[in-house]
Amino acid sequence: MGEDLSRAADPSGPAPSRPSGFGQGPGSGPGQGDGILFASLGLVAHFLFLPYAPLWSTIVIALALFVIWALAAYRDPDPDSASATAPR
Numbered sequence: 394m395g396e397d398l399s400r401a402a403d404p405s406g407p408a409p410s411r412p413s414g415f416g417q418g419p420g421s422g423p424g425q426g427d428g429i430l431f432a433s434l435g436l437v438a439h440f441l442f443l444p445y446a447p448l449w450s451t452i453v454i455a456l457a458l459f460v461i462w463a464l465a466a467y468r469d470p471d472p473d474s475a476s477a478t479a480p481r
Contacts, residue, residue, distance in 0.1 A: 425464045425465075425467065428460065428464045429461055429464050429465060432457045432460040432461045432464070433457070433461060435453065435457045436453075436454055436457035436458065436461070439453040439454050439457070440454060
């Protein structure tokens with residue numbers, strides 16, 4: 394109570410120095426590694442949950458396997474060029 398709302402942050406102010414998903418952009422090595430790690434953890438967790446919810450666990454395991462395969466199989470078509478989303 395008693396906050397001065399007239400001193401709220403200016404939405405048109407300077408942008409943050411780095412994005413919130415720093416290092417997680419498309420084609421980034423750490424992003425792929427993190428994705429594989431978290432999909433693997435989900436796969437193991439749902440494998441252990443298989444006796445209690447077999448249909449749902451099977452669906453999630455299949456989805457996790459697809460995500461792991463997609464992340465592991467992705468190769469940047471031209472690693473020397475800048476990202477297609479990078480500003481010019």
